[in-house]
Amino acid sequence: xxxxxxxxxxxxxxxxxxxxxxxxxxxxxxxxxxxxxxxxxxxxxxxxxxxxxxxxxxxxxxxxxxxxxxxxxxxxxxxxxxxxxxxxxxxxxxxxxxxxxxxxxxxxxxxxxxxxxxxxxxxxxxxxxxxxxxxxxxxxxxxxxxxxxxxxxxxxxxxxxxxxxxxxxxxxxxxxxxxxxxxxxxxxxxxxx
Amino acid sequence: xxxxxxxxxxxxxxxxxxxxxxxxxxxxxxxxxxxxxxxxxxxxxxxxxxxxxxxxxxxxxxxxxxxxxxxxxxxxxxxxxxxxxxxxxxxxxxxxxxxxxxxxxxxxxxxxxxxxxxxxxxxxxxxxxxxxxxxxxxxxxxxxxxxxxxxxxxxxxxxxxxxxxxxxxxxxxxxxxxxxxxxxxxxxxxxxx
Numbered sequence: 001x002x003x004x005x006x007x008x009x010x011x012x013x014x015x016x017x018x019x020x021x022x023x024x025x026x027x028x029x030x031x032x033x034x035x036x037x038x039x040x041x042x043x044x045x046x047x048x049x050x051x052x053x054x055x056x057x058x059x060x061x062x063x064x065x066x067x068x069x070x071x072x073x074x075x076x077x078x079x080x081x082x083x084x085x086x087x088x089x090x091x092x093x094x095x096x097x098x099x100x101x102x103x104x105x106x107x108x109x110x111x112x113x114x115x116x117x118x119x120x121x122x123x124x125x126x127x128x129x130x131x132x133x134x135x136x137x138x139x140x141x142x143x144x145x146x147x148x149x150x151x152x153x154x155x156x157x158x159x160x161x162x163x164x165x166x167x168x169x170x171x172x173x174x175x176x177x178x179x180x181x182x183x184x185x186x187x188x189x190x191x192x193x
Numbered sequence: 194x195x196x197x198x199x200x201x202x203x204x205x206x207x208x209x210x211x212x213x214x215x216x217x218x219x220x221x222x223x224x225x226x227x228x229x230x231x232x233x234x235x236x237x238x239x240x241x242x243x244x245x246x247x248x249x250x251x252x253x254x255x256x257x258x259x260x261x262x263x264x265x266x267x268x269x270x271x272x273x274x275x276x277x278x279x280x281x282x283x284x285x286x287x288x289x290x291x292x293x294x295x296x297x298x299x300x301x302x303x304x305x306x307x308x309x310x311x312x313x314x315x316x317x318x319x320x321x322x323x324x325x326x327x328x329x330x331x332x333x334x335x336x337x338x339x340x341x342x343x344x345x346x347x348x349x350x351x352x353x354x355x356x357x358x359x360x361x362x363x364x365x366x367x368x369x370x371x372x373x374x375x376x377x378x379x380x381x382x383x384x385x386x
Contacts, residue, residue, distance in 0.1 A: 004293065005337060007345075009310065009330035010238045013210055013264060014345065014352055015365060016231060038209060038231045040243040041320045045203045048241075048325070050233040071206060077369055081376030091380075100197065117202065125318055127234045127327075132241070134320075137202040144198060152200075152207065154356045159207055160369050161354065163347045167373055172208060173366035176270055176353050180360055183274030187284075 015161035015170060020083055021049055022068035022099075022108045022116075025060030029094045029108035032057035033084030035162045036130070037069065045137040046122055050130040056088040058131055064106035065121040067135060070113035073158040074171050081169070102139045114146040114157035208354035208363060213276055214242055215261035215292075215301045215309075218253030222287045222301035225250035226277030228355045229323070230262065238330040239315055243323040249281040251324055257299035258314040260328060263306035266351040267364050274362070295332045307339040307350035 016035040023030055036050035047069055051058050061067045072080045079096050086093070098111035102118045109116035119135025126132075146156045160169050209228040216223055229243035240262055244251050254260045265273045272289050279286070291304035295311045302309035312328025319325075339349045353362045 003336050004304070004334045006295075007333050007335055007340075007343070009333050010236065011308075011310070011330070011333050011345070012232050013212065013230065013240060013262070014308075014347055014350065015210065015354065017206055017208065017210075019206065036232050037206065038243070039205050039229050040241075040325055041323050043203065043322055046320060047206060048233075048243075050231070050241075069206070074369055078375050078379060081370065081372060081374070082379040083376070085373055085376050086380055102199075111197070115204075115207075117204070127239060129236055130234050132233055137204070140200050140202050140204050141197045142200055143196050147200075148359075150200070151358050152204070152356075154207055154359065154361065154363065157207065161208065161365070162372055163345075164372070165344050166341075166347065167371060168347065169369040169372050169375075170347065171366035171369050172354070173364035176267055176362040176364050177274065178360060179274060179355055179357070179362050180278055181274070182271050182362075183276070183278050186271060186275040187279055 012164040014163045018072065018080060018160055018162050020070040020072060020080060020110060020113065021057055022070060022110065023057050023060035024064055024106035024108060025056055025088055029099050030057055030060060030088035031083045031093050033080050040134065046134050047119065047137065048132055048134045050127065050132045053129060053131055061121065061133055066104040066107040066119065068107040068109045068116055068118050069135065070110040070116040071159055072113050074160045076112055077160060077169055102141060104138060109141060114142055115152060116141045205357040207356045211265065211273060211353055211355050213263040213265060213273060213303060213306065214250055215263060215303065216250045216253035217257055217299035217301060218249055218281055222292050223250055223253060223281035224276045224286050226273050233327065239327050240312065240330065241325055241327045243320065243325045246322060246324055254314065254326055259297040259300045259312065261300040261302045261309055261311050262328065263303040263309040264352055265306050267353045269305055270353060270362055295334055297331060302334060307335060308345060309334045
């Protein structure tokens with residue numbers, strides 16, 4: 001009945017968020033583009049990012065036990081992509097952005113990003129090829145112009161996402177539905193069954 | 194210079210992928226909508242999903258040590274939202290979808306989803322309010338009609354994403370740029386500096 005086929009299991013979910021991870025590495029701010037990132041716990045607020053074990057940025061995170069996660073807007077796509085294909089070992093990325101600091105001395109944040117959070121390391125989970133860095137958010141920084149009713153407005157923040165292996169960045173499309181609302185119709189349907 | 198303001202740190206990154214986690218719970222297929230999910234390791238292929246500790250689905254994952262992750266298309270938004278607001282403790286979700294199985298007896302997958310992966314539990318990381326379930330992908334299932342050149346085509350698979358706290362689902366928008374390519378321009382610029 002179902003015409004399912006198998007594809008190789010080494011695949012990516014889609015679409016993935018694109019973020020820049022900031023850290024102080026060898027006394028200099030450095031930024032790594034990452035897509036294996038998400039919120040993982042509500043209270044305390046923990047975000048987790050999986051970083052290749054040999055990544056330069058990971059050295060700085062381990063040394064200082066703090067880092068930042070910055071969510072870029074679509075107009076930054078060229079710089080964001082650059083930070084994913086060029087290592088801080090070979091290039092100085094500290095001049096790419098307007099850097100600012102909040103509460104943590106060694107968590108450089110990107111002024112151009114509509115949202116930047118500074119984190120202290122909550123734990124690092126050792127996985128076979130990555131380090132899953134769990135960060136507890138110490139403070140979150142944005143600007144009034146990205147808010148509507150005090151909340152980040154996705155249309156103003158204008159994020160982009162990544163799909164693989166077609167290797168594409170995409171903007172947000174149409175607003176499809178109200179989350180935690182649209183499904184209530186089915187709840188009422190089943191109650192009347 | 195920068196007009197940054199602080200917002201409360203209990204926030205979500207954006208936009209988040211929306212998936213359905215499938216498991217056998219009390220001998221019945223059940224599906225939970227989750228957004229705190231991502232790829233976390235390349236080889237072996239590990240995806241991780243953070244699930245509230247009291248979620249019904251988690252009981253089935255722990256019992257059978259297998260589960261599925263299903264990436265829905267936008268036309269399923271109503272059912273997907275329903276699976277996020279109604280617990281399997283109170284409603285039978287086993288009739289919502291065409292269910293199929295692959296290699297694992299207790300990892301029910303959703304026929305309507307363009308991509309479904311079946312996973313065995315690699316590890317469960319105990320976080321303060323969630324269980325981070327790490328799944329090793331045993332097999333990935335799709336259909337020819339969602340592929341272009343043998344790869345999942347995002348325009349055909351038509352996924353959607355979630356933003357919070359504005360609580361919106363969004364479709365994919367325009368293709369913004371080539372990933373791992375568009376940033377090379379800056380590489381050449383800096384080399385010529």
